[in-house]
Amino acid sequence: MSRRPVRMADVARAAGLSPMTVSRAFRADAAVGKETRARILRIAEEMGYVFDAAASGLRSQRTGFVAVTVPSINNANFADTVNALSRELGRAGLQVLLGYDLYDPAEEEALVEQLLRRRPEAVVVTGGAHTPRTRRLLQAAGTPVIETWDLPERPVRHVVGFSNAACMETMVDHLVARGARAIAFIGGDISDDTRGADRRRGFQTAMRRHGLDASRLLPIGAPPASMATGAAAMAAALDEGLRPDAVIGVSDLAAFGALTECQRRGVRVPQDVMIAGFGAYEIAAVSVPTITTIDPHPAEIGREAGALAVRLLADPAEDRGPIRIEIAPLLRVGGSTS
Amino acid sequence: MSRRPVRMADVARAAGLSPMTVSRAFRADAAVGKETRARILRIAEEMGYVFDAAASGLRSQRTGFVAVTVPSINNANFADTVNALSRELGRAGLQVLLGYDLYDPAEEEALVEQLLRRRPEAVVVTGGAHTPRTRRLLQAAGTPVIETWDLPERPVRHVVGFSNAACMETMVDHLVARGARAIAFIGGDISDDTRGADRRRGFQTAMRRHGLDASRLLPIGAPPASMATGAAAMAAALDEGLRPDAVIGVSDLAAFGALTECQRRGVRVPQDVMIAGFGAYEIAAVSVPTITTIDPHPAEIGREAGALAVRLLADPAEDRGPIRIEIAPLLRVGGSTS
DNA sequence: CTTGTGTTTGTTATCGATACCATACCTTGG
DNA sequence: CCAAGGTATGGTATCGATAACAAACACAAG
Numbered sequence: 001m002s003r004r005p006v007r008m009a010d011v012a013r014a015a016g017l018s019p020m021t022v023s024r025a026f027r028a029d030a031a032v033g034k035e036t037r038a039r040i041l042r043i044a045e046e047m048g049y050v051f052d053a054a055a056s057g058l059r060s061q062r063t064g065f066v067a068v069t070v071p072s073i074n075n076a077n078f079a080d081t082v083n084a085l086s087r088e089l090g091r092a093g094l095q096v097l098l099g100y101d102l103y104d105p106a107e108e109e110a111l112v113e114q115l116l117r118r119r120p121e122a123v124v125v126t127g128g129a130h131t132p133r134t135r136r137l138l139q140a141a142g143t144p145v146i147e148t149w150d151l152p153e154r155p156v157r158h159v160v161g162f163s164n165a166a167c168m169e170t171m172v173d174h175l176v177a178r179g180a181r182a183i184a185f186i187g188g189d190i191s192d193d194t195r196g197a198d199r200r201r202g203f204q205t206a207m208r209r210h211g212l213d214a215s216r217l218l219p220i221g222a223p224p225a226s227m228a229t230g231a232a233a234m235a236a237a238l239d240e241g242l243r244p245d246a247v248i249g250v251s252d253l254a255a256f257g258a259l260t261e262c263q264r265r266g267v268r269v270p271q272d273v274m275i276a277g278f279g280a281y282e283i284a285a286v287s288v289p290t291i292t293t294i295d296p297h298p299a300e301i302g303r304e305a306g307a308l309a310v311r312l313l314a315d316p317a318e319d320r321g322p323i324r325i326e327i328a329p330l331l332r333v334g335g336s337t338s
Numbered sequence: 339m340s341r342r343p344v345r346m347a348d349v350a351r352a353a354g355l356s357p358m359t360v361s362r363a364f365r366a367d368a369a370v371g372k373e374t375r376a377r378i379l380r381i382a383e384e385m386g387y388v389f390d391a392a393a394s395g396l397r398s399q400r401t402g403f404v405a406v407t408v409p410s411i412n413n414a415n416f417a418d419t420v421n422a423l424s425r426e427l428g429r430a431g432l433q434v435l436l437g438y439d440l441y442d443p444a445e446e447e448a449l450v451e452q453l454l455r456r457r458p459e460a461v462v463v464t465g466g467a468h469t470p471r472t473r474r475l476l477q478a479a480g481t482p483v484i485e486t487w488d489l490p491e492r493p494v495r496h497v498v499g500f501s502n503a504a505c506m507e508t509m510v511d512h513l514v515a516r517g518a519r520a521i522a523f524i525g526g527d528i529s530d531d532t533r534g535a536d537r538r539r540g541f542q543t544a545m546r547r548h549g550l551d552a553s554r555l556l557p558i559g560a561p562p563a564s565m566a567t568g569a570a571a572m573a574a575a576l577d578e579g580l581r582p583d584a585v586i587g588v589s590d591l592a593a594f595g596a597l598t599e600c601q602r603r604g605v606r607v608p609q610d611v612m613i614a615g616f617g618a619y620e621i622a623a624v625s626v627p628t629i630t631t632i633d634p635h636p637a638e639i640g641r642e643a644g645a646l647a648v649r650l651l652a653d654p655a656e657d658r659g660p661i662r663i664e665i666a667p668l669l670r671v672g673g674s675t676s
Numbered sequence: 677c678t679t680g681t682g683t684t685t686g687t688t689a690t691c692g693a694t695a696c697c698a699t700a701c702c703t704t705g706g
Numbered sequence: 707c708c709a710a711g712g713t714a715t716g717g718t719a720t721c722g723a724t725a726a727c728a729a730a731c732a733c734a735a736g
Contacts, residue, residue: 007691007692007693008692008693009692009693017715017716018715018716018717019692019693019694019716020694020715020716020717021714021715021716023693023694024694024714024715031712031713031714031715032714032715033713033714033715036714036715048474048478050451050454050455050475050479051455051693052396052455052457052691052692052693053455053456053457053693054392054395054396054401054456054457054691054692054693055396055691055692055693055694055721056692056693056694057392057693057721058390058392058393058396058691058692058693058694058720058721058722058723059692059693059694059695059720059721060693060694060695060721061721063392072417073411073417073420073421074414074417074418074421076412079410079411079412080412082411083411083412095452097435098436113388114433116388117388117389117390117391118391118392119390119391119392136386137388140386141388226620227620227621227624228620228623228624231624253620256624257624260624260625260626263626264626282564282565282566282591283565283621285566286565286566286569286594286595286598287598288598288601288602345721345722345723346722346723347722347723355685355686356685356686356687357686357722357723357724358685358686358687358724359684359685359686361723361724362684362685362724369682369683369684369685370684370685371683371684371685374684374685389723390721390722390723391723392721392722392723393691393721393722393723393724394722394723394724395691395723396690396691396692396693396721396722396723396724397690397691397722397723397724397725398691398723398724398725399691
């Protein structure tokens with residue numbers, strides 16, 4: 001458990017070379033004799049030397065970090081995005097520095113500040129709603145900034161996302177086409193979860209467009225939406241005598257919760273009530289019946305955001321104007337609205 | 339989008355103080371006049387100064403990082419652990435540097451090396467099976483090392499975990515007490531997922547102890563176990579004419595998949611077949627029927643691991659001998675085995 | 677007034693790597 | 707045989723903060 005005093009200079013001494021040459025050996029591109037490099041790396045390994053990325057980053061002003069914020073890590077959608085992002089960045093030798101804000105803008109502000117202290121080379125945030133100070137911090141960061149999972153009207157800089165509202169309009173159209181009229185919406189009542197709120201707004205817009213009652217809103221409280229809160233919301237609705245012929249969950253988890261509540265009460269899906277969700281979670285494809293949902297292609301968002309970040313870092317000239325990449329979500333019809 | 343040339347020295351100049359005093363102002367404990375500190379922080383904020391944690395860490399040899407590895411971030415159990423760990427460490431001003439290895443020991447080795455380059459002050463890894471080089475790296479790291487979610491026979495150093503095998507023995511006992519005899523096990527066939535393999539081994543041990551046939555093993559291939567693979571394994575078993583009177587999934591996700599397959603085929607649960615899982619995922623508590631499972635208390639693991647790390651860092655003398663904290667998993671009986 | 681104690685601030689060297697420039701050596705071609 | 711250009715290596719200063727030590731100052735007690 002001794003301290004690790006092995007520095008690059010120690011390796012250099014052992015190899016009979018200058019630290020500079022050892023430094024070069026640790027970078028793929030630098031000019032070092034093929035044999036020399038192999039010998040250096042072997043000696044370093046034997047000595048138990050571990051490269052110090054902090055010192056390297058300080059001098060070179062390249063930390064290799066990309067800061068990424070998500071609302072929650074316990075969410076399959078965001079996990080897919082982070083996964084793809086991480087893989088894409090890894091290719092370019094960049095490492096994800098991940099943080100989560102629990103859907104709280106104040107937490108996001110503190111988080112962004114924490115992350116910026118590590119001098120990331122780029123910042124990828126989920127969502128387009130931030131506190132004024134968060135915006136300032138991001139704009140002054142001097143690095144590429146990419147917002148995802150949203151299409152903000154006033155983006156900080158670059159965007160890789162989709163319209164949450166439009167998704168729900170699509171879903172309402174689908175349900176109306178299937179004959180639904182009294183459609184209820186579960187969730188999206190907390191404004192902190194801006195994506196949830198957007199979906200709810202999309203629901204209302206579409207309902208009004210169809211001349212239908214947009215007021216069947218079933219609140220579930222603080223995000224994230226869960227199976228349990230979805231079930232509770234459905235239970236409350238049924239107890240109050242609300243008899244929707246279709247229910248849309250702000251996410252598949254809430255939708256599945258509602259589905260189970262129907263099963264417990266003998267309400268048949270889709271005959272008595274249709275159910276739809278959002279997110280294309282695995283549960284939607286496996287449950288009985290399968291749940292109609294919208295696939296926002298989380299992995300594609302991550303891939304595109306990662307590729308964009310790499311592009312912007314490789315050629316800062318690309319960062320002249322804001323770039324906006326729109327991902328097309330896909331309606332997946334399941335047995336719950338057949 | 340200008341470079342950020344604002345350094346601590348710039349703030350010091352603007353405040354008419356030495357950099358040292360500004361440095362102190364940014365640490366809570368240091369001795370700085372109350373008014374002076376407030377003025378410094380105000381000026382820093384106005385100038386858009388962002389503290390450079392890399393430079394700070396280099397000089398002070400305290401990066402504030404704790405490296406954490408999990409097999410996958412898309413897993414509610416590990417997410418809960420990381421969450422609790424992160425909260426516990428945050429209290430002490432430590433930041434989680436998270437990486438995932440996709441259940442692949444070679445990936446883990448590369449990951450651990452990457453993380454060590456950032457000079458974490460402690461390392462928390464999931465599981466107790468590593469490549470020899472990973473073990474060497476961890477042991478030579480000169481930092482506290484904590485393995486979680488497992489009780490390795492030959493731990494690297496400290497452990498916060500539970501016995502995956504014992505959990506499954508408990509589950510088999512439960513099912514046998516409920517009258518099950520022909521019990522099948524879904525998953526755990528890939529040795530890379532050592533926790534899954536341990537659970538499977540526990541299943542076999544308990545079955546033999548009861549004098550029952552331990553050979554009903556339904557493979558699902560590469561981890562992680564999912565709802566889809568659980569359903570497929572159940573389908574294959576039923577197609578082959580295997581008629582188990584109980585099925586245990588290596589995780590609740592696989593168990594739920596199996597449950598849905600039964601529903602699709604009109605096999606009644608629990609009357610025709612009992613179903614049990616592992617992990618106390620939300621699905622187990624919400625599905626119809628609810629699924630009997632084992633709660634490994636993931637948050638408690640994270641909390642304990644975090645607290646242990648903080649303790650070891652505060653007082654290195656604590657690191658004299660290996661510490662082993664055992665978490666007691668809890669059987670949660672649901673409708674699927676009632 | 678002197679000494680002592682505690683609080684606040686300043687000076688210098690340094691953490692471990694790399695940018696930048698210089699140099700030695702080796703080819704190749706005229 | 708020498709100039710030109712490429713390849714491999716080394717020397718020095720530096721990235722932005724802080725540890726360690728020093729000193730200035732305030733105030734209380736003797």
